[in-house]
Amino acid sequence: MEHAFWQERWRENRIAFHEAEPNPLLTENYDRLKLSAGDKVFVPLCGKSFDLDWLLAKGLTVIGAELNEGAVQEVFERLQLAPEVTQIGALKRYSAEELTVFVGDFFQLQADDIRPVDAVYDRAALVAMPDSMRADYAQHLMAITDKARQLLVAFDYDQSQMSGPPFSVPSKTIATYYDETFTRELMSDTAISGALAERCSGQEQVWLLTPQSAP
């Protein structure tokens, strides 16, 4: 989607994707990422998600990327962190203690900005990208994280039921982006619930992507 689409959603507070607490699919499947305190997790297109707070509470270093600066400021405020703000190329970098969030276009983020990454948590990021951008998103994500393992939350529904986002990204489509690089395991497969269930019916799926070269 165009940046203006998302900025308008934020301006008009049309952010049904934002949840009031950490996503249960993260908390229930987190252990499969095999992270320890001190490891670094990257959260692309992070919004102002409470998943960031939850990951920090696990003792992780958390790196986010988000277009909307107000959302990022809100995260630092609620965590009572006073960020140092620096300009890194086209991006603004907000950083305090173990949290860093890059404000701007995800596609401008470079591996050296975030390296090394131990894992990626993708909720409402791949599925926020339209078909025309999704392969580039997946490629860029793998490039800047050196193909780190991922916990990926995706939807599988009949796209004719509604226009995205979130878009339907079924198993066979995910395969085209990731199966050359990762072994892919289905962690959970449940009926779409919540506000989205009023717009479509289908499945919400959690995938664990492990690099094929991993031991």
Ligand SMILES: C[S@@+](CC[C@H](N)C(=O)[O-])C[C@H]1O[C@@H](n2cnc3c(N)ncnc32)[C@H](O)[C@@H]1O
């Ligand atoms: C569906 S929301 C999901 C937010 C968050 N992951 C969550 O679970 O609440 C997608 C987010 O991606 C951001 N976004 C969209 N395109 C982006 C881009 N090219 N670079 C950085 N952020 C982007 C939007 O501003 C929006 O906050």
